[in-house]
Amino acid sequence: MRKFIIDQQAEDIEVPENLKLNTFLKEFHSACPHPQCSFGFYGFAFGQSPFPVPKIVQDALIQNADKGSYAAVPGIPELREKISDYNRNYFGLDVDASNVYVGPGTKELIYNLLEVLHGTVILPTPAWLGYLPQIRFQEKNFHMLPASKNKKISIPDFKHLALRLHDRQKILILNNPNNPTGLVYSRLELEEIADICREQDIIVISDEIYAQTTYYIEKFVSMAKIYPEGTFVTNGLSKSHAAGGYRLGYVIFPQNSDNLQKHFEKILATEFTATSSPIQYAATAGFEKSKELDEYFEVTRKIHSIMSEYTYTALNNIDGVKTTKPEATFYLLADFNFYTSDFHANGIYTSQKFSESIILHPYHTAIVGGDSLVLERTDFSTRIAFVDYDGAKAMGNYISNPPKTNSERIEFVRTNAPRLVAGIIMLEKYLEDLKNKMVHQLDRRIEQKS
Ligand SMILES: Cc1ncc(COP(=O)(O)O)c(C=O)c1O
Known part of the structure; x- marks a missing residue:
């Protein structure tokens, strides 16, 4: 059999967590002997929105299935x-279309x-677990900036770090609204960050995919x-459109960046030529203001x-x-460090082990551990995505009878997202078992398997 030699850079890159998790879930799901x-x-x-792709976008995709020609590089x-x-309509930005570049996903x-x-x-x-492998793969210099207690950028720490870096240009990756915390930066907070950026020659990639x-x-x-x-x-x-599988993203360049744009266009042309034409037509319908889309955004964000x-x-x-208390997205960051000594008593020393032990019988609960969120491996914080429900059904029920009071909202969750409710109860059971030192046998079983 032929032996292929793998490029060192490819070998060095870590498997992105979503792929790792997929493989892991498949393996353990099929291997578990319990009927449950x-x-x-x-x-x-x-991190996938549970809602259907807006009908208007689906229809546009079907209508444009005949678009077989390559599109222009920028879109x-x-x-x-x-x-x-x-x-302009939703975020009050004055954007020149010539500064917009379309690509197969923001990633x-x-x-x-x-x-x-x-x-x-x-x-x-x-x-978000996507940035670091990209930075590493490109062998760029990078520095982490751990959040302050409120789980946002600490302004003094940011300033301190910026002062230590002597590059002519630095790049801040700002993710607002934030995955995994669900938090949104206020105007004042952004102004404080921008002041430092101006002073210290820092440009910003502002990942606003959850806006x-x-x-x-x-x-x-x-x-x-x-x-x-x-x-x-x-x-x-x-x-926003629950259409991760369409693979369509865009970037808006700052004004007066023509020279940079020329080089960017070369990169896009070299790497992917252009984004799928039918998908671009579908997206055109998805970004056009309409009553249907307004309602879609309103209902999905309410849910x-x-x-x-x-x-x-x-x-x-x-x-x-x-x-954290989210103001956007479908995630929050949950801190389980209160249980650190219980984790240790059960032989669990890393957040990776935490997620491995809780996926097993009888818990069957999938979470993303702290080290996948670029936290310390020993930090028992996890991202919790609250999307395990039938989005189409929930939308229908919301539209026909929107819950108004607190108890109606709780009832709405119980009716439309019973697995979310049961999953949280299961998490609680896991923590109880941790306290009673009942989790370690499961953990050992993982060791045997791997
Ligand atoms: C913060 C963040 N940025 C970017 C992406 C990737 O978006 P896309 O599907 O457009 O590549 C994700 C997807 O989970 C994300 O959470």
Whole structure:
């Protein structure tokens, strides 16, 4: 059999956590001998919106299935125009369509930005698990910036770090609204960050993929409003339109960046030529203002908010558990460090082991551990995604009978997201078992398997 030699860089890169988790879940699900396993697992791990893709977008995709030609590298003009309108309508940004570039997902475009922009990267943590492998793969210099107690960028720490870096240009990756915390930066906080950026020659990749999920949308302020000359905004269809599988993202360049754009375009042309044409037409419908889409955004963010409130309250009612209180997204960051000595007593010393032990029988609960969020391996914080429910059904029920009072909202969660409710109860049981030193046998079973 032929032996292939693997490129060193590819070998060095870690498996992205979503792939790792997928493999892990498959392996353990099929291997578990208990009949209860047939139901699968409580899914707190995957960051995927549960709603259907808006009908208007689906229809546009079908109608444009005949678009077989390559598109222009930056994207089709209609789509770039609509993205510009969308950003004006929803986020008050004055965007010239010529500054918009379309790509197969924001993940790819962030990678391309890191390729074209010189400089040391500043990565606030906890962070979305996608950034670090990209930075490492490109062998860029980088520094972590651990969050302050409120789980946002600490202004003094940011300033301190920036002063230590002597590059002519530095790159801050700002993720607002934030995955995994669900927190949204206020205008004042952004202004404080922008002041340091101006003083210290820091440009910003502002990953705003969750902007449209902000529960009270008027609370969201784009960094491009505060620091227009130095901000690259990335966004796309994946979260707002529940269309991660369409693979469509965009980046908005700052004004007066023509020279840089020329080089960026070369990179896009070299790496992917252009984004799928039918998908671009579908996205054009998705970024065009319409009553249907307005309602879609409104209803989906209301449901995210209801699920968030329930998850937040239920988790914080568990002894010793503390979480962030999301204002956007479908995640929160839950801190289980109160149980550190119990984890240790059960032979669990890392957050990776925590997620491995809780996926097993009888818990069947999938979470993303702290080290996948660029936290210390020994930090028992996890991201909890509250999306394990039938989004189409929940939307229908919300539209026909929107819950108004607190108890109606709780009832809405119980009816529409029973697995979310049961999953939190299971998490509580796991913590009880930890206290009673009943988790360690399961952990040993993992060791035997791996
Ligand atoms: C913060 C953040 N940025 C970017 C992405 C990737 O988005 P896309 O599907 O557009 O590549 C994700 C997906 O989970 C994310 O959570």
